[in-house]
Amino acid sequence: MKAIWAIAHGVIKELIRKKDFYVLLIFMLVLLGFLSYQTFFQIEGISRYVRDFGYSLVMLFSFIIAVTFTAKQIPSEIGARTIYPLLAKPLSRQKIILGKFLGGTMVSVISFTVFYLIFVGFYMTGGEGKSLVLLGQGFIFGILFLCMVSALVMFFSNFMTLSANITSTFLIYIAMGSVSEALKSNALFFKGIISGLYGFLYYLLPHFEFFDLRIRITHAWDALPLWVVFSVSGYTFLYCFVLLYFSGYVFGRKRF
Amino acid sequence: MKNKHLVIVLVCLTLVSLIAVRIDIYNQAYAACHPKSDAPVFMRFLGEGRSIVSSLSVLQADRYYHGGIEHLPDEHGESCSIVERNYKEHKHHEEHVLPEINPFNILFHIYRAVGLTEHVHLHGDQMKEIIPWLYYASEIDPHNTQAYTLTGYYLCDRLDQVDQGIVFLREGLRKNPDSWEINAELGRIYFQYIKNYEVASKFLSRAWNLIQKVPHDKVQERYVLSFLAASYEFLGRPTDAIPIYKHLNKLFPEDVYKEKIANYTFDVLS
Numbered sequence: 154m155k156a157i158w159a160i161a162h163g164v165i166k167e168l169i170r171k172k173d174f175y176v177l178l179i180f181m182l183v184l185l186g187f188l189s190y191q192t193f194f195q196i197e198g199i200s201r202y203v204r205d206f207g208y209s210l211v212m213l214f215s216f217i218i219a220v221t222f223t224a225k226q227i228p229s230e231i232g233a234r235t236i237y238p239l240l241a242k243p244l245s246r247q248k249i250i251l252g253k254f255l256g257g258t259m260v261s262v263i264s265f266t267v268f269y270l271i272f273v274g275f276y277m278t279g280g281e282g283k284s285l286v287l288l289g290q291g292f293i294f295g296i297l298f299l300c301m302v303s304a305l306v307m308f309f310s311n312f313m314t315l316s317a318n319i320t321s322t323f324l325i326y327i328a329m330g331s332v333s334e335a336l337k338s339n340a341l342f343f344k345g346i347i348s349g350l351y352g353f354l355y356y357l358l359p360h361f362e363f364f365d366l367r368i369r370i371t372h373a374w375d376a377l378p379l380w381v382v383f384s385v386s387g388y389t390f391l392y393c394f395v396l397l398y399f400s401g402y403v404f405g406r407k408r409f
Numbered sequence: 410m411k412n413k414h415l416v417i418v419l420v421c422l423t424l425v426s427l428i429a430v431r432i433d434i435y436n437q438a439y440a441a442c443h444p445k446s447d448a449p450v451f452m453r454f455l456g457e458g459r460s461i462v463s464s465l466s467v468l469q470a471d472r473y474y475h476g477g478i479e480h481l482p483d484e485h486g487e488s489c490s491i492v493e494r495n496y497k498e499h500k501h502h503e504e505h506v507l508p509e510i511n512p513f514n515i516l517f518h519i520y521r522a523v524g525l526t527e528h529v530h531l532h533g534d535q536m537k538e539i540i541p542w543l544y545y546a547s548e549i550d551p552h553n554t555q556a557y558t559l560t561g562y563y564l565c566d567r568l569d570q571v572d573q574g575i576v577f578l579r580e581g582l583r584k585n586p587d588s589w590e591i592n593a594e595l596g597r598i599y600f601q602y603i604k605n606y607e608v609a610s611k612f613l614s615r616a617w618n619l620i621q622k623v624p625h626d627k628v629q630e631r632y633v634l635s636f637l638a639a640s641y642e643f644l645g646r647p648t649d650a651i652p653i654y655k656h657l658n659k660l661f662p663e664d665v666y667k668e669k670i671a672n673y674t675f676d677v678l679s
Contacts, residue, residue, distance in 0.1 A: 193544050194568075194570055195570070198534075199540060199541060200538075201538040202538070202541045281535075341508045352514075355516060355517075360516065360520070363519060367477075368525060371477055372476045372477040377522070377523065378522065381522045381523060384522075385523070388516070388519065
């Protein structure tokens with residue numbers, strides 16, 4: 154466990170050293186500050202669009218950090234040849250993958266927490282229908298989302314170059330927003346093998362849309378029932394476990 | 410060797426300055442023929458894509474009206490899209506029957522539970538939440554007349570900001586002088602809220618002239634003409650109102666225009 158934590162700690166240090174996080178943080182502060190001071194036709198108390206933008210920015214920026222930081226881990230070690238001393242240590246390859254995953258996830262979760270706190274600040278200052286339960290659920294779902302993204306990126310790093318990995322993850326993230334509904338509808342509409350095929354694809358692809366509480370938070374809908382929170386958490390842990398297991402397996406068989 | 414480099418540099422500089430003069434002449438000639446857009450620089454980058462982004466902004470306003478959810482037209486009994494406003498309370502069709510899902514199909518159940526399907530509308534003061542999207546739609550594409558008329562409608566009819574609505578519509582008219590929609594909306598607002606029938610009739614008769622130059626349907630024609638005829642009526646000009654009512658009667662024989670015509674014809678004759 155110590156070894157995994159040591160690897161993760163190295164990744165977290167990278168977040169502090171690099172400027173990506175600070176740039177995104179300043180950009181978010183400026184944009185949200187500008188939006189919340191905007192007035193339209195002297196009408197007071199317009200808040201939903203600020204919440205909408207705020208939540209979207211939090212998720213997008215955390216996603217960017219999760220993808221870029223996690224995707225760099227393995228290729229940069231190979232590129233700088235620092236992978237050899239790492240492999241020479243009494244450390245299994247699976248643990249290296251786990252450490253890198255943990256580092257990527259923690260980096261994005263730390264960034265997400267800072268972004269989310271800023272968003273909560275703007276959320277609490279105006280508008281109707283404030284719900285702390287929903288905010289809490291949004292936070293939990295954000296963390297689960299970043300775990301899943303990091304696991305997926307870590308899995309892809311075994312097969313792809315850095316840029317291909319980042320592009321693929323972004324494409325999957327964008328595509329799943331619209332493909333998911335179509336897959337589900339087709340699985341329910343068709344019968345037999347075709348239905349099974351759509352169902353299989355549905356279960357195979359990562360469902361980032363499960364974690365998106367933007368509309369609920371923006372439009373003050375009811376909080377999710379507890380069973381959904383547990384189910385989504387279970388789904389995320391299972392999906393991450395499978396991805397990391399195969400990542401460790403492939404990485405273990407790799408020759409350097 | 411040094412002289413050779415100097416010559417090359419001088420030749421390049423001469424060429425650049427000659428080309429620069431030609432480009433400048435071309436730019437000035439182009440600018441003279443094409444009036445400069447008053448849109449911000451980053452908006453100009455979007456090019457023709459601005460109209461698409463602007464339409465998406467109007468759609469987003471419609472989603473806000475439905476609590477953030479997109480609704481298909483067949484989900485509405487009467488029109489309840491913000492772009493098809495008709496001053497009526499909306500009646501909903503029966504709720505959609507969702508297909509049954511196997512109890513073991515956990516992901517489908519999660520998807521259904523996370524997603525939102527309830528049909529809601531903004532009401533009262535909440536209506537202000539759609540205004541930013543409509544405002545940005547008009548900012549992104551100043552020729553999106555729908556964005557102006559919708560903003561005008563929501564400001565005047567739903568948010569009691571008649572003055573703001575008129576100022577905004579006049580700004581829209583300045584940018585789209587040939588828009589019958591904005592003229593008609595201004596005419597309606599002057600008729601309904603300001604009660605200035607003279608100004609209302611001017612806007613509405615301009616709208617009537619403009620609408621005849623573009624494809625339109627009879628409902629749109631009725632929208633302009635009914636307010637125009639009523640304006641003439643309030644101005645005490647039945648001779649101008651009667652032909653319009655007759656025209657409306659031809660378009661919609663089932664409506665109340667026959668009665669109006671009968672009354673006015675009697676008034677004029679007596």
